[in-house]
Amino acid sequence: xxxxxxxxxxxxxxxxxxxxxxxxxxxxxxxxxxxxxxxxxxxxxxxxxxxxxxxxxxxxxxxxxxxxxxxxxxxxxxxxxxxxxxxxxxxxxxxxxxxxxxxxxxxxxxxxxxxxxxxxxxxxxxxxxxxxxxxxxxxxxxxxxxxxxxxxxxxxxxxxxxxxxxxxxxxxxxxxxxxxxxxxxxxxxxxxxxxxxxxxxxxxxxxxxxxxxxxxxxxxxxxxxxxxxxxxxxxxxxxxxxxxxxxxxxxxxxxxxxxxxxxxxxx
Numbered sequence: 001x002x003x004x005x006x007x008x009x010x011x012x013x014x015x016x017x018x019x020x021x022x023x024x025x026x027x028x029x030x031x032x033x034x035x036x037x038x039x040x041x042x043x044x045x046x047x048x049x050x051x052x053x054x055x056x057x058x059x060x061x062x063x064x065x066x067x068x069x070x071x072x073x074x075x076x077x078x079x080x081x082x083x084x085x086x087x088x089x090x091x092x093x094x095x096x097x098x099x100x101x102x103x104x105x106x107x108x109x110x111x112x113x114x115x116x117x118x119x120x121x122x123x124x125x126x127x128x129x130x131x132x133x134x135x136x137x138x139x140x141x142x143x144x145x146x147x148x149x150x151x152x153x154x155x156x157x158x159x160x161x162x163x164x165x166x167x168x169x170x171x172x173x174x175x176x177x178x179x180x181x182x183x184x185x186x187x188x189x190x191x192x193x194x195x196x197x198x199x200x201x202x203x204x205x206x207x208x209x210x211x212x213x214x215x216x217x218x219x220x221x222x223x224x225x226x227x228x229x230x231x232x233x234x235x236x237x238x239x240x241x242x243x244x245x246x247x248x249x250x251x252x253x254x255x256x257x258x259x260x261x262x263x264x265x266x267x
Contacts, residue, residue, distance in 0.1 A: 005189040007198040008174055010166035011146045015219040017226075019046060019061035019104045022144065025226045026233070027052055027059060033090055035082075039119065042083030044075045044111070045155075047090045052102070053234055058094035060087050060155055061104030064145070078111040081124035084154050088124075088131045091139075100138040100237055103155040108173065110151030125154045132157035133256065136249055138240035140233060142212075143167045159252055160236045161207070163199040164225065165214040169207075170197035207259060210236075 010016070023030055027050035034041040047060035064077035087103075094101050110121055132139060132155065139158035147156065147169035156169075163169060172180075177195060178187035196202065199211045210232055218225040240248065 002189055002193055004192045004196070004198045004201070005174070007166045008168055008188075008192050010214075010217045010219070011168045013217065013219045014066070016145055017218050017222045018066065019063040019106055019144065021222065022061070022104060022226065022229070023050070023059065025222075026230050027057075030059070033093075034086075036085035036089060038085060039082045040080075042075075042080050042086060043073055044077050044079040044107070045083035045086055047087060049099075052237070053230075055237070056099055058090055058099045058101045059104070060090055060101065061144075062107040062152075062155070064106055075111060077107040078109060079107070079151060079154075080111050080116045081119045081121045084110075084124040084128040087155050088128050091131060091135055091137075095135050095137045098137060100140070100240070101135070101158075102233065103139070103141050103158065105141065105143045105147045105152045105156055105169075106145035107148055107151045108146060109148035110154070122150075125150045128154040129157055133252065134249060136245050138237065138243075138248060139252075140236050140240070142229065142233075143169050143208075148173060157252070157256070159240055159248060159255075160209045162210045162212060162229070162232060162236075163202065163208050164212045164218060164229075165199055166217055167199060168192075168197045169199075169202055170195045 030048055030050040032046060032048040044062060046063050050057055050059050062077045063074050065071035065074040091101050110125060140160045141156050141158035142162040144164050145167055149171055174188035174192040175185040177191035179185050202208045203211055212225060212229050212232060214225050
């Protein structure tokens with residue numbers, strides 16, 4: 001079994017820390033903000049004001065839930081359009097008050113149901129990516145579990161992008177890729193290798209900035225992982241605060257252009 005496929009299993013582990021676990025350990029005075037001011041409050045995306053080391057920030061994350069009841073309530077972390085519109089509303093609020101934005105990704109992808117498409121799923125994702133791309137405040141993204149497709153990328157554009165060691169980030173799931181290429185999901189391990197979706201591969205490709213060490217997995221001992229991430233976020237926030245905001249936005253734009261060049265060379 002490959003190390004990449006092992007990471008897929010660990011990223012999906014039932015006891016892996018979830019977004020609200022990180023909120024409880026890394027932040028204080030969390031005040032959740034609800035709704036997209038248009039349709040509903042999507043519980044797959046949770047966000048609000050908080051303090052990080054005493055500094056006010058805006059935090060947004062995808063929460064999958066742990067028990068069956070909780071998973072249903074949070075739609076297994078798969079957001080509807082109103083989830084992404086809520087994220088847009090919150091980051092614009094952060095921009096207005098000059099608050100850094102910290103996002104935490106953990107989703108299979110956006111919810112693919114008919115009702116989501118009827119309410120403009122693709123448009124909401126595109127608008128979220130566009131908003132994050134030009135937002136005039138620092139943004140730090142951390143993939144804490146599974147980062148799937150546009151559902152993850154919608155809150156994944158930032159000045160710094162981090163991954164936990166055993167998290168994954170990909171345009172499609174290994175099972176979905178295998179079903180397309182080999183007509184069977186049983187080839188998922190081979191597909192995971194081809195997708196290069198684990199942290200080591202993505203770091204080598206220059207698509208992420210840092211890897212947070214997990215040892216054998218955050219589900220076994222979350223405390224050192226939380227401590228490592230807290231230290232990293234503090235360092236990155238201090239670094240980003242030293243950059244003038246117009247320069248920061250331009251660097252973000254150039255970063256995205258670089259990704260396109262990197263992936264073109266790899267193709």
